[in-house]
Every structure is written in C-alpha cells, then in structure tokens.
Amino acid sequence: MISQKRKVIIVGAGMAGISATRKIYGQDGFDVKVLEASSRAGGRTHTTTVDGVPIELGATYIHGTKKNVIFDLGKKFGLISGKGKREAEWEEYTLSALLTNGESVPSDIVLKCYDKFSDLLDDIEPDASARSWASQYEDTYTYLANEYPKSLEKEKTTRKVLKEPYCNSLFEVFLHLQSVVEGEEDCKGVSILCPYVDLGGDPDAKFDDGYSYGFLVNKLLEDLPKDMILYGREVVSINTESNPTMVKCKNGDQFEADHVIVTVSLGVLKRRCLDENLLPNESSMFVPPLPVEKLKAIHSLGFGNIAKIVFQFDQEFTSKCKFKPLMILWRPEDKDDPVIKKKFPWVTSLFTVERISNSNFYETWFHGCTVAQVESATKEEIVEGLCYILEKVLKHPIPKPIDVHMHNWSSDPLFGGCYMVDLTTANTQINMSALEEPLTNNRVLFAGEATNQAHFATVHGAYLSGIREADRLIKICTS
Ligand SMILES: Cc1cc2nc3c(=O)[nH]c(=O)nc-3n(C[C@H](O)[C@H](O)[C@H](O)COP(=O)(O)OP(=O)(O)OC[C@H]3O[C@@H](n4cnc5c(N)ncnc54)[C@H](O)[C@@H]3O)c2cc1C
Structure with missing residues (x-):
C-alpha cells in the first residue's frame, strides 16, 4: 500500500503515453499528468475527417491480427467486425501494373x-x-x-x-x-537479422469503413479525466539533479515528479539529446545528459522517413478509374523526362496509387530521401506532378484532385520522421535494449515504439511499451 500519492509525469500523448496513463490511472496511489506538446492526442496516429470520410495521415494498418492488442481493442470498441477490412478488400483485389509509356504488364x-x-x-x-x-x-x-x-x-x-x-x-x-x-x-543498411516479430494473421488489417485510429484514440481517452492531459506543453528539460525531478516546459510551466515516463519519438530524442543536432541556444532534454550507452543507441538506430499523400478527387474520376491499386513501372528513359527533372523530380519515386475503400480518395507513399522533396513541395506542385504522370501512364486526361492531405512527419520537430529502423549489420552492432533502460533509480523511464524490440515501428508496439513501463513503475512503487 502506498502512503503518499506518487507524482507521475508522462511526456507525450501518443499511443505509448495513452496506454501508460490508462494503466497507471487505474491504480491507487498515483497522481498522473500527461504533458503533450501539440494540441491533440494520438501522435503518429492522426486521423482527419474530410466530407465524412476518416483519412489516416499517419498509421493506417494493424500489423497482425493474432494476439494484437490494437486489433483486440478495435473489436472490443466495435470498430472492427470480422477479420478486419483489409483482408476482405484483397479478396476482390484487382491490380493494374502499367509501364510509364502506358503498356500494361499482366x-x-x-x-x-x-x-x-x-x-x-x-x-x-x-x-x-x-x-x-x-x-x-x-x-x-x-x-x-x-x-x-x-x-x-x-x-x-x-x-x-x-x-x-x-x-x-x-x-x-x-x-x-x-x-x-x-x-x-x-x-539499404536495413538489418537482415532484425528482431521484429510478426504476430501472424492479416499483416495489414484495417478498421471497418467509417472507423479509424482516431476513433480508437477517442475511445481510449473516454475513461480518463479531461484535464489529465495538458496540451501545448512541450517538455524542454527533465532535471534529475533536483529532487524530486523537475520537468520544464517551453511555455515556462514546471512540474515536480517522482517518476517521469518519456514517450517522445526516437526522432525527437535524436534532435534533443545528440549534441551535434542541438540548435543554437538549445540544451539537451536531460539534466544530467543521458548515459553513453543510451546515447549510442539513439545515435545508431535509424529513424525512417516516409510520406503518405492522400489525393481527393471528385465523383467523376472515381467512376472512370477502376484500378486498385495501380502500380507504376518506371522505364529508365522516362525518368529522364525533362519536365519531370525540372519541375517535380520526386515523381520518379511514385510507384503506387491506391483507392481508399470506395471513396474519392487515393493514397500514395514515398520513402527515403524523396520525402524531403515531397514535404517541401506545395500542394499545387504535388497535384501537377501526380496529374502529369497519371495522364502519361493511363493515356487519358484526368481531373485535377480537389485537395491533397498529408502530414509532414519528417520536418515536424515533434516527430522528426516516421518510425524506428534497425540498422544493425555485421559491422554495426547496436544495443537496442539500452533505449528502454530506466535512469536514476527508476525516476525516468522510457516507452514509445522504438523501445519495443519485438514490435517497433507499430502502434501495437507503442501501446505495449507504455504498458511495460506502467507495470515497471507499479511494481517498483508497490513492492
Ligand atoms: C506515416 C506513418 C505511417 C505509419 N503506418 C503505420 C501502420 O500502418 N501501422 C502501424 O502499426 N504503425 C504505423 N506507423 C507507426 C506508428 O504510428 C507509431 O509506431 C506509433 O504511433 C508511435 O506511438 P508512440 O506513442 O511511440 O509515439 P508518438 O505517436 O510519436 O507519440 C509521442 C507524442 O509525444 C509528443 N511530443 C514530442 N515531443 C514532445 C515534448 N518535447 N514534450 C511533450 N510532448 C512531446 C508528440 O506530439 C506525440 O504526441 C506509422 C507512422 C507514420 C508516421
């Protein structure tokens, strides 16, 4: 039995922060607050609703349906019926693979x-x-x-x-x-001996039509007091030299804590903890600085970049367009197209366009260094590039998309990329477990997708990491 309530601060209200908060809030003896830098919860799960259709700007799939906590929660909250939508979609899967001169490959x-x-x-x-x-x-x-x-x-x-x-x-x-x-x-550089463990079942399940990660986040927040998450509180310093730990926010707010659970992305840790990445007048997020083993892990693990773009068309395009998905096979000579080279070089990395359910929305994904080009392009440039290549490939004019929806994950300082990637090779050994090691006698704990060695880069991995650290804290405080 705990005599005095332990003050717990959770940094970040993404899936890891939410699961940790729910778990600790359900226990006696803790006083929990969540400090979230942005104005919303969910982090890298981010749904925007356009014309009544929920559009995922971040996490989209549920990776694995067997013993997947996110799949199970989706079912429990009535957001998923049956096997999960994606599997059903694939049963009526028709694929078009077109070369960039319009020729089709069976x-x-x-x-x-x-x-x-x-x-x-x-x-x-x-x-x-x-x-x-x-x-x-x-x-x-x-x-x-x-x-x-x-x-x-x-x-x-x-x-x-x-x-x-x-x-x-x-x-x-x-x-x-x-x-x-x-x-x-x-x-390139991606580990072949990656410790990620597939859960089995459908690797790319989805919520039912009309539902999304945003619905799941809202359901998970329903049980928590409204004022438990403080928005607009970007944590700039976690000082364990003072006792209790002092957590400072950019807006000047300060909070005392017996324990802090840090759930910010690996991208944020890279920016805020590695000396070479700190901006002028910026100091490390941790006082004293993190131990060398943890800094090494933060430095050596990769934080991948992808861009997901959702194009919104009007009704007519939907009825004309039968592809689901369209694969674009680039002929080398078409990559040298002078218009593309001059106006939208990122288009040569556009390989698929997929219709989202039966809506007027189509999505495409970019990876790697093209992401910076896409994130810095204007909506007009993106639309022009898409129409240019689609008209070449489909060999008929297409209407202009009426809008483009995306989130700039890579250039958003609250994320700095998309998800962890294991870059361990024969010559680069990385101690991944150093990332989750607690500090200073368990006064600072670490959760978040990148700290989950078996399920990093996923929403379920993030959720489980939050539970793991909440359990650790409860155990320490009650034993
Ligand atoms: C485009 C994209 C597609 C993806 N697709 C999938 C998918 O299909 N399936 C899947 O399972 N996973 C997918 N993922 C990965 C998945 O979204 C993440 O692994 C998961 O959501 C991470 O949750 P988290 O709680 O660890 O971190 P985050 O969601 O990053 O949460 C951290 C929170 O901390 C906040 N924060 C940052 N800095 C501070 C600070 N200094 N002070 C206070 N708060 C701060 C952030 O605003 C954020 O809300 C995708 C991710 C992206 C970006």
Whole structure:
C-alpha cells in the first residue's frame, strides 16, 4: 500500500503515453499528468475527417491480427467486425501494373513475382531456418537484390520475366513497397537479422469503413479525466539533479515528479539529446545528459522517413478509374523526362496509387530521401506532378484532385520522421535494449515504439511499451 500519492509525469500523448496513463490511472496511489506538446492526442496516429470520410495521415494498418492488442481493442470498441477490412478488400483485389509509356504488364505475372519477393522476406523472419544463410548478406537490400533473380529463375512462368525489359522496374516497385515498411532508402543498411516479430494473421488489417485510429484514440481517452492531459506543453528539460525531478516546459510551466515516463519519438530524442543536432541556444532534454550507452543507441538506430499523400478527387474520376491499386513501372528513359527533372523530380519515386475503400480518395507513399522533396513541395506542385504522370501512364486526361492531405512527419520537430529502423549489420552492432533502460533509480523511464524490440515501428508496439513501463513503475512503487 502506498502512503503518499506518487507524482507521475508522462511526456507525450501518443499511443505509448495513452496506454501508460490508462494503466497507471487505474491504480491507487498515483497522481498522473500527461504533458503533450501539440494540441491533440494520438501522435503518429492522426486521423482527419474530410466530407465524412476518416483519412489516416499517419498509421493506417494493424500489423497482425493474432494476439494484437490494437486489433483486440478495435473489436472490443466495435470498430472492427470480422477479420478486419483489409483482408476482405484483397479478396476482390484487382491490380493494374502499367509501364510509364502506358503498356500494361499482366497482373498474374506481377502477383507471381511478388509472391517470390515476399517469400524471401518471410525467409528472414527471426525464427526461420533460412535466416542463417541470409545473414551472409550485409543488409536487406543486398539480400533481395541477389536472391530475387535466383528465385525467379526457379519457375518457368517467372523465369521468362528475367528477360523482359520491365524486370528491373518490377523489382524497383517491390523494393519500394518494402522500403515504405522499413522507412529506409531502398532497404539499404536495413538489418537482415532484425528482431521484429510478426504476430501472424492479416499483416495489414484495417478498421471497418467509417472507423479509424482516431476513433480508437477517442475511445481510449473516454475513461480518463479531461484535464489529465495538458496540451501545448512541450517538455524542454527533465532535471534529475533536483529532487524530486523537475520537468520544464517551453511555455515556462514546471512540474515536480517522482517518476517521469518519456514517450517522445526516437526522432525527437535524436534532435534533443545528440549534441551535434542541438540548435543554437538549445540544451539537451536531460539534466544530467543521458548515459553513453543510451546515447549510442539513439545515435545508431535509424529513424525512417516516409510520406503518405492522400489525393481527393471528385465523383467523376472515381467512376472512370477502376484500378486498385495501380502500380507504376518506371522505364529508365522516362525518368529522364525533362519536365519531370525540372519541375517535380520526386515523381520518379511514385510507384503506387491506391483507392481508399470506395471513396474519392487515393493514397500514395514515398520513402527515403524523396520525402524531403515531397514535404517541401506545395500542394499545387504535388497535384501537377501526380496529374502529369497519371495522364502519361493511363493515356487519358484526368481531373485535377480537389485537395491533397498529408502530414509532414519528417520536418515536424515533434516527430522528426516516421518510425524506428534497425540498422544493425555485421559491422554495426547496436544495443537496442539500452533505449528502454530506466535512469536514476527508476525516476525516468522510457516507452514509445522504438523501445519495443519485438514490435517497433507499430502502434501495437507503442501501446505495449507504455504498458511495460506502467507495470515497471507499479511494481517498483508497490513492492
Ligand atoms: C506515416 C506513418 C505511417 C505509419 N503506418 C503505420 C501502420 O500502418 N501501422 C502501424 O502499426 N504503425 C504505423 N506507423 C507507426 C506508428 O504510428 C507509431 O509506431 C506509433 O504511433 C508511435 O506511438 P508512440 O506513442 O511511440 O509515439 P508518438 O505517436 O510519436 O507519440 C509521442 C507524442 O509525444 C509528443 N511530443 C514530442 N515531443 C514532445 C515534448 N518535447 N514534450 C511533450 N510532448 C512531446 C508528440 O506530439 C506525440 O504526441 C506509422 C507512422 C507514420 C508516421
């Protein structure tokens, strides 16, 4: 039994902060406050509703449906019925794969080649026996680039593809799809021995039509007192040299805490804790500075960049456009198109366009260094670039999208990117567990997706990390 209430400050109201708060709030003996820098909860889950349609600007899928806490919560709150929408969508899946001169590649060939590609990815799951031979490769890129042609060679139907002029373009699209998952440039440097554990079931499940991550966040906040989360409180310093710990915000507010749970992204930790990234007049977020092992992990782990763009069309385009999704296979000569080179070079990294359910919204994803170009482009430039390439590929005029929806995750200082990527190679060993190690006799604890070694880069990983640290705190305080 705790005699005096322990003051707990949770930094960040993303999924990790929310789960930790709910868990601790449910216990006697704690006084919890959440300090959130922005004006909303949810962090990298971010839904905006346009014309009644919820649009995900951040997390979109639920990765795995077996024992996935997010899938289970979605079901509990009535946001998911059956198996999850994505699986149902794929049953009526029709794919168009078009070269940049408008020629089409048969979808059955594309899907066969994609099966080969994804089998290779399955082979490097942590528990697969193939992993021992896969580890001869430096990174995921070299593994895929070497093994994919060999796996096409094995079957008559796919062997023919090796001689097709589009063979490399197809590999480029598949590599793009995986690079969006990894958030890293063409999977280069991405660990082949990554400890991520797939949960099984549908890897890309979704909420039912009309529901989204935003609904889940609202449901999770319903049980918490409204004033528990203080918005507009960007934490600039966590000082454990004073006792109790002093937490200072940019707006001048200060809070005393017995324990602090830090849930900010790895991108924020990189910016606010590594000397070389601090802006003039900015000091480290932690006083005293973080221990060397933790700083090394923050420095060496990658924080991937992706951009998700949602285009809003009017009714007519929807009825004309049958593709779901459209794959764009770039012919090398079309990448040299002078208009593209001059006006929108990022367009050469546009590989897929997918319709969101039966709406007038279509989404596309970018990865790696193109993200900076996309985030700095204006909406008009983005629309012009999209129309230019789609008209070339589809060979007919298309109406202009009436709006573009996206969040600039990479340039937003409250995130600094999208999600953690493991860059461990034979030559770069990274102690990932150092990131979650508590500090100063458990006065500062760390949660957030990047601290979850088995499920980083996901919403369920973030949620579980919050529970993990809440449990740690409860155990310390009650034993
Ligand atoms: C574009 C995109 C697509 C994604 N797609 C998927 C997907 O399909 N499926 C999936 O499972 N995952 C996906 N993810 C990853 C998933 O969204 C994250 O792993 C998860 O939401 C991270 O939650 P978190 O609580 O760890 O961190 P965050 O959500 O980053 O929460 C941290 C909070 O801290 C706040 N903050 C930052 N600095 C401070 C400060 N100094 N003081 C106070 N508050 C601060 C931030 O505003 C934020 O609200 C995607 C992410 C992105 C960006």
